[in-house]
Amino acid sequence: MDLRVVSAAARDVDADWLIVGVPEGGEWPDELVALDDALQEQLSRLREAGDLTGKLAELLIVPDTPALKSRRLLLVGIGSPTELSVTRWDKATMTAVRQVSSKRDLRVAFCVPEQLGFLSRDRAVEVLATALIVGSQGQDLFKAEHSRFPFAAAQIVLPESGDVGSASAASERGRILGDAINLARELVNRPPHEIYPETFAARALQEAISCSLMCHVFDEHRLEAERFGSLLAVAKGSDRPARMVVLEHRGGGPNAPTLALVGKGVTFDSGGLSIKPTDGMLTMKCDMAGAATVLGAMTAIARLKLPVNVIGYCGLVENMLGGKAYKLGDILTARNGVTIEVHNTDAEGRLVINDVLSYAVDHGADRLIDLATLTGACVVALGEDVSGAFTNNQAWCDQLLAAAKTAGEDLWQLPMFDSYNELLKSDVADCKNVGGRWGGAITAAKFLEKFVGGKPWVHLDIAGPAFASSSKGHREGGATGCLVRTLVEVAEKGQS
Numbered sequence: 460m461d462l463r464v465v466s467a468a469a470r471d472v473d474a475d476w477l478i479v480g481v482p483e484g485g486e487w488p489d490e491l492v493a494l495d496d497a498l499q500e501q502l503s504r505l506r507e508a509g510d511l512t513g514k515l516a517e518l519l520i521v522p523d524t525p526a527l528k529s530r531r532l533l534l535v536g537i538g539s540p541t542e543l544s545v546t547r548w549d550k551a552t553m554t555a556v557r558q559v560s561s562k563r564d565l566r567v568a569f570c571v572p573e574q575l576g577f578l579s580r581d582r583a584v585e586v587l588a589t590a591l592i593v594g595s596q597g598q599d600l601f602k603a604e605h606s607r608f609p610f611a612a613a614q615i616v617l618p619e620s621g622d623v624g625s626a627s628a629a630s631e632r633g634r635i636l637g638d639a640i641n642l643a644r645e646l647v648n649r650p651p652h653e654i655y656p657e658t659f660a661a662r663a664l665q666e667a668i669s670c671s672l673m674c675h676v677f678d679e680h681r682l683e684a685e686r687f688g689s690l691l692a693v694a695k696g697s698d699r700p701a702r703m704v705v706l707e708h709r710g711g712g713p714n715a716p717t718l719a720l721v722g723k724g725v726t727f728d729s730g731g732l733s734i735k736p737t738d739g740m741l742t743m744k745c746d747m748a749g750a751a752t753v754l755g756a757m758t759a760i761a762r763l764k765l766p767v768n769v770i771g772y773c774g775l776v777e778n779m780l781g782g783k784a785y786k787l788g789d790i791l792t793a794r795n796g797v798t799i800e801v802h803n804t805d806a807e808g809r810l811v812i813n814d815v816l817s818y819a820v821d822h823g824a825d826r827l828i829d830l831a832t833l834t835g836a837c838v839v840a841l842g843e844d845v846s847g848a849f850t851n852n853q854a855w856c857d858q859l860l861a862a863a864k865t866a867g868e869d870l871w872q873l874p875m876f877d878s879y880n881e882l883l884k885s886d887v888a889d890c891k892n893v894g895g896r897w898g899g900a901i902t903a904a905k906f907l908e909k910f911v912g913g914k915p916w917v918h919l920d921i922a923g924p925a926f927a928s929s930s931k932g933h934r935e936g937g938a939t940g941c942l943v944r945t946l947v948e949v950a951e952k953g954q955s
């Protein structure tokens with residue numbers, strides 16, 4: 460997509476669609492008054508008729524605009540300017556972009572309002588650029604008729620006094636984030652016969668080369684040699700061998716701390732012998748969303764050339780029911796020596812990332828974040844749109860929560876009291892792999908805590924937000940690419 464920032468009056472911009480934000484309440488800003496003048500007060504009349512209120516994400520199409528250079532006008536409500544936030548601006552821009560991206564080869568121009576409340580101009584440009592990339596990409600990879608098309612060209616239009624230089628840098632950053640989100644979405648949306656540990660690893664290698672990330676792929680023999688006992692046990696039921704992808708960005712020099720990002724990559728989760736019912740299994744191609752998020756974030760961190768050291772790890776297995784599948788009652792020995800009694804083969808994600816976390820700790824991680832579509836219990840607790848956060852180090856978690864807020868993504872912390880450890884006790888091994896019915900999202904986190912060697916760590920349970928069952932005005936159904944932005948933000952800010 461040809462994406463550029465220009466400074467111009469809205470009436471002079473040439474595009475198939477001109478998109479203009481309309482605030483709710485109060486006087487209209489100068490640029491909107493000027494547009495209204497050009498349209499002979501058509502907008503004022505629409506406002507008086509109650510059709511143009513400026514309510515957040517309200518859309519109004521003006522199909523016939525002979526007084527403008529652009530062929531059509533789309534007005535999108537941005538709500539009250541004093542309440543404008545990253546989240547609200549993202550919602551308004553995504554809704555508008557989705558509205559106008561249903562045809563091939565369109566040129567759009569999106570005017571950035573003068574009054575942006577607490578949002579800086581550059582921040583608004585960045586979020587808009589991401590929306591132009593993400594909102595115009597559908598999930599219909601295999602349909603003859605696509606419902607959404609990337610734009611041929613997009614202009615981000617600043618008022619005539621706007622500083623195009625810094626806005627262009629912000630737009631480029633937004634584009635990089637958008638591409639990273641779309642990469643994560645694409646990998647999650649692809650079906651499990653295409654994406655399995657070997658193909659995910661091959662794609663990761665290809666992406667790494669394209670952005671100068673160092674990339675190593677561990678095959679099943681290397682994983683065996685490195686004692687990934689519990690990860691390999693999960694992989695045993697599948698004909699597809701396990702892989703681990705290691706992506707390394709060394710932007711921070713030899714003495715700077717290293718952040719490790721660990722992603723769960725169960726490329727298909729049948730539940731194993733504790734098999735899932737059809738309804739629960741249908742969307743289980745999404746069980747590698749953590750790994751896809753880590754890969755996406757790493758490509759963005761590399762392209763943005765962040766002056767930090769970050770290593771991304773993707774633990775990749777398929778959880779199936781072949782004759783060698785791991786069984787209930789099996790005792791696994793994890794990489795760090797902890798023995799685990801298997802009470803449920805569908806609680807496999809924690810048996811994958813535990814070994815990856817322990818490897819990351821042994822290989823220089825100073826701080827860790829893991830992402831996993833880990834528990835239905837987290838979705839029960841927080842709903843489908845909010846990720847759960849769990850930590851052994853409040854200061855580190857606070858940095859991550861602050862980064863999520865800056866990125867406009869919703870995270871909520873859940874407790875990690877010692878008493879939850881009781882639920883994981885086993886009669887025959889150091890622990891069980893499930894803690895029973897109550898507090899399931901937390902006992903999963905308590906389980907993982909045993910593998911991080913006391914290093915500052917946050918576990919993010921993205922079982923709800925990673926995959927949307929249906930589309931909404933502001934986002935496509937299917938994979939969402941959630942938390943890519945938060946990871947990039949925390950990598951950038953969290954190490955200073």
Ligand SMILES: [Zn+2]
Pocket residue numbers: 728730804805806807808
């Ligand atoms: Zn499972």
